[in-house]
Amino acid sequence: MSINRIRSNNTPRRRIPGFRKRVVRGCRQRVRGYRPGMESVRAVLIDIDGVLTVSWEPLPGSVEALREIREAGFGVALVTNTTSRTRASIAGTLREAGFAVDAEDILTAPVATAAYLAEHFPGARCVLLNSGDIREDLEGVTLLAPDDTKSVPDVVIVGGAGPEFDYAALNRAFGYLQRGARLVAVHRNLYWRTDAGLQLDSGAFLVGLEQAARAEAEVTGKPSAAFFEAALARLGVGAGEALMVGDDIESDVLAAQRAGITGVLVKTGKYLPETHRDATGTPDHVIESFADLPALLRGSAVQELG
Numbered sequence: 001m002s003i004n005r006i007r008s009n010n011t012p013r014r015r016i017p018g019f020r021k022r023v024v025r026g027c028r029q030r031v032r033g034y035r036p037g038m039e040s041v042r043a044v045l046i047d048i049d050g051v052l053t054v055s056w057e058p059l060p061g062s063v064e065a066l067r068e069i070r071e072a073g074f075g076v077a078l079v080t081n082t083t084s085r086t087r088a089s090i091a092g093t094l095r096e097a098g099f100a101v102d103a104e105d106i107l108t109a110p111v112a113t114a115a116y117l118a119e120h121f122p123g124a125r126c127v128l129l130n131s132g133d134i135r136e137d138l139e140g141v142t143l144l145a146p147d148d149t150k151s152v153p154d155v156v157i158v159g160g161a162g163p164e165f166d167y168a169a170l171n172r173a174f175g176y177l178q179r180g181a182r183l184v185a186v187h188r189n190l191y192w193r194t195d196a197g198l199q200l201d202s203g204a205f206l207v208g209l210e211q212a213a214r215a216e217a218e219v220t221g222k223p224s225a226a227f228f229e230a231a232l233a234r235l236g237v238g239a240g241e242a243l244m245v246g247d248d249i250e251s252d253v254l255a256a257q258r259a260g261i262t263g264v265l266v267k268t269g270k271y272l273p274e275t276h277r278d279a280t281g282t283p284d285h286v287i288e289s290f291a292d293l294p295a296l297l298r299g300s301a302v303q304e305l306g
């Protein structure tokens, strides 16, 4: 069962440990001097990879744009499917790059996954297939020891891809699914951009596991509606008061728009003209980069792109 279907059955809103509702000072106030049509926007949800940074290096103008948006009084939440680092590690790296953020500003898909498991599979024994150590953000999740090959877990968690996604690991996951384990995916991104170009991500492997095991992954990060709702709850704003900026037209922008949030696509990071052209919908706004967001909000000279 997908998380979207679970949400549509009036499941109570999940609480994300360490990411509790916190009304950001200034966020509830009307932001003055901003563009007609943007007056209702009080908070900005921002994807990190490909929007603020590529390979954790800041994109031109992004540090200054984030500062300007904060100083204008907008609430800010960084919402990321990143599975290679914890929130604390991400915050530290972004601070070194000049961004004024702390761990509390960040919602990662692994944090949302821990909350999802606590609600839907309390006490479950899990195995994690992921590149990078995210155990700190999987608070309360019982993970079987890597050398325990005899136990059958209740849940197979698929995180972000890397060298760990070899034949042995994928075949082991396939075996667990055949024996009744549930499949929970932190996200289903097909690829991401690094300074070495586009890299294949776990969504590609997930499709194979689903088809082979006749299983359907329950997705906990973007594009699930619950992930966006958790970010809105943290900022204390409604969907109509928020704007989501991302470089993934489907998982960031159109998924946010389906949740009632205004979507803004940037042409940095993983953006490709062909995925834009072939997308399942149309973004509310398209700008060259995050550096143009303050101008878009103000309605001053900014080139909106098709």
Ligand SMILES: [Mg+2]
Binding pocket: 047, 048, 049, 050, 051, 246, 247, 248, 269, 270
């Ligand atoms: Mg991105």
